[in-house]
Amino acid sequence: MQAIDLNEVRAKMEKALEVIRGDLATLRTGRATPALVEDIFCLVYQGSQKLKLKELASVTAAGLQTLVITPWDQSILGEIHRCLQAANLGLTPILEPGLIRLTLPPLSTERREEYVKLLHTKLEAGRVMVRQVRHEEMTRLKTDFEAKELDEDSRFRAEAELQKLTDEFVEEINSLGKAKEEELLST
Numbered sequence: 001m002q003a004i005d006l007n008e009v010r011a012k013m014e015k016a017l018e019v020i021r022g023d024l025a026t027l028r029t030g031r032a033t034p035a036l037v038e039d040i041f042c043l044v045y046q047g048s049q050k051l052k053l054k055e056l057a058s059v060t061a062a063g064l065q066t067l068v069i070t071p072w073d074q075s076i077l078g079e080i081h082r083c084l085q086a087a088n089l090g091l092t093p094i095l096e097p098g099l100i101r102l103t104l105p106p107l108s109t110e111r112r113e114e115y116v117k118l119l120h121t122k123l124e125a126g127r128v129m130v131r132q133v134r135h136e137e138m139t140r141l142k143t144d145f146e147a148k149e150l151d152e153d154s155r156f157r158a159e160a161e162l163q164k165l166t167d168e169f170v171e172e173i174n175s176l177g178k179a180k181e182e183e184l185l186s187t
Contacts, residue, residue, distance in 0.1 A: 020126030034059040042083035
């Protein structure tokens with residue numbers, strides 16, 4: 001019997017990595033990026049539907065400091081505008097004919113430092129997710145060993161492979177964090 005299926009474990013860790021990538025994309029760096037607003041829920045069509053902004057409009061970066069939101073259905077432009085105001089983004093949506101413009105003000109040094117702290121919190125959450133996958137597999141290995149389905153050498157070999165894989169993903173999270181921190185402090 002094979003001790004662990006590394007491909008399955010890798011897939012679980014990849015999911016955790018994707019979650020952290022998505023989470024980091026929402027951190028504002030002073031640059032306009034659609035990820036800042038595209039997952040905001042909006043009540044549209046007189047409150048009959050609750051949809052994400054990316055399902056209602058195209059969100060594009062027009063330069064480093066500006067986002068342009070162009071609804072596919074122009075009749076909901078006002079509802080999207082109200083939704084963005086209610087989202088409490090710290091940005092003022094400007095209603096123009098056929099679109100909404102969001103201009104990001106430059107980040108202050110204090111705000112950048114707050115975002116770096118938040119970044120470290122999110123990175124630690126990502127590392128915890130990866131370690132949780134490792135913990136679940138280690139528990140399964142221990143159970144299999146105690147049930148005599150796995151010999152001691154196989155167990156130790158599998159634990160070493162699992163730790164190596166965990167280290168690889170933690171290093172990937174650390175490098176994502178380092179790049180994001182540089183981006184936060186430089187823009």
